[in-house]
Amino acid sequence: MTVPSLPLNDGTTIPQLGFGVFQVPPDQTAETVATAFDVGYRHIDTAEMYGNEVGVGQAVRASGIPRDELYITSKLNNGFHRPEDARRAFDQTMSNMDLDFIDLFLIHWPLPTLYDGDYVSTWRTLTEFVADGRTKSIGVSNFQSAHLDRIIEETGVIPVVNQIEAHPHFGNESARAASLAHGVLVEAWSPIGQGATLTEPAVVAIAEKLGRTPAQVALRWHVERGDIVFPKSMHRARMEENFLIFDFVLGADDMAAINAIDRGPEGRMGPNPDEFAWIP
Numbered sequence: 001m002t003v004p005s006l007p008l009n010d011g012t013t014i015p016q017l018g019f020g021v022f023q024v025p026p027d028q029t030a031e032t033v034a035t036a037f038d039v040g041y042r043h044i045d046t047a048e049m050y051g052n053e054v055g056v057g058q059a060v061r062a063s064g065i066p067r068d069e070l071y072i073t074s075k076l077n078n079g080f081h082r083p084e085d086a087r088r089a090f091d092q093t094m095s096n097m098d099l100d101f102i103d104l105f106l107i108h109w110p111l112p113t114l115y116d117g118d119y120v121s122t123w124r125t126l127t128e129f130v131a132d133g134r135t136k137s138i139g140v141s142n143f144q145s146a147h148l149d150r151i152i153e154e155t156g157v158i159p160v161v162n163q164i165e166a167h168p169h170f171g172n173e174s175a176r177a178a179s180l181a182h183g184v185l186v187e188a189w190s191p192i193g194q195g196a197t198l199t200e201p202a203v204v205a206i207a208e209k210l211g212r213t214p215a216q217v218a219l220r221w222h223v224e225r226g227d228i229v230f231p232k233s234m235h236r237a238r239m240e241e242n243f244l245i246f247d248f249v250l251g252a253d254d255m256a257a258i259n260a261i262d263r264g265p266e267g268r269m270g271p272n273p274d275e276f277a278w279i280p
């Protein structure tokens with residue numbers, strides 16, 4: 001199975017399918033990521049907030065896979081938006097991972113009600129980490145249209161991705177359209193709605209028709225929208241299932257049937273980024 005590589009706006013590329021490690025316990029992360037590598041995943045999405053960067057770095061170093069075949073993302077935690085703190089936090093991320101470089105570093109949340117509404121200086125600080133070679137690319141997560149407009153207008157630097165909540169119950173069209181309009185690729189977090197979308201009759205019916213599983217159908221829906229996904233599972237069989245999404249296609253009718261179960265803002269499972277103000 002070949003995972004497509006998508007071009008990013010800074011000239012780099014990213015595997016369209018990866019493996020997310022949110023809620024993977026720190027003491028099981030190295031082993032879980034090693035299993036994901038064995039299944040074929042080459043793109044890992046972690047964050048300082050997840051507490052498991054150390055395990056991701058260990059798995060990368062132990063894998064024997066050439067570093068340029070792997071794609072590793074981490075994110076700036078919410079308590080560290082001030083430039084001096086962001087620099088220290090990135091130093092810590094790099095020391096946790098014990099890698100020469102990572103591929104992508106994101107601002108995890110915009111936190112527009114904190115830090116006097118300043119997420120622009122945070123964004124400008126991330127450009128230093130590209131300049132010093134410790135990350136290849138920088139991007140954002142949970143940025144709404146206004147947040148994206150503002151960082152791009154004030155710094156001239158366009159994020160390569162915006163990682164936002166998206167799944168069949170919540171297509172998140174406004175943040176998605178704003179990202180794509182700027183040439184920013186969308187990464188869909190909780191792509192199967194943490195399992196909640198898998199019992200949807202429309203998804204189940206398409207899965208039965210195609211001889212696939214509901215998870216494969218939901219993930220394929222993202223792929224056909226052109227978005228990047230990194231489902232999480234601790235079970236090898238599910239990791240394998242979630243990996244097998246590039247040998248079938250959904251028809252226009254199937255796409256429309258899945259689009260029709262969008263619940264609008266009610267479908268959001270996570271916090272609204274305009275209001276979210278949590279510092280761990």
Ligand code: NAD
Nearest residue numbers: 020021022045189190191192193194195215231232233238
């Ligand atoms: P997900 O949609 O990937 O769902 C994961 C859960 O679904 C698993 O715990 C498991 O219970 C179930 N599952 C997985 N595969 C399955 C299968 N084939 N069949 C049945 N059930 C299955 O949710 P997630 O972990 O929240 O999101 C994926 C990744 O997105 C995270 O690991 C993380 O990397 C990222 N994320 C980012 C943010 C952010 O704010 N940037 C927030 C949440 C998640």
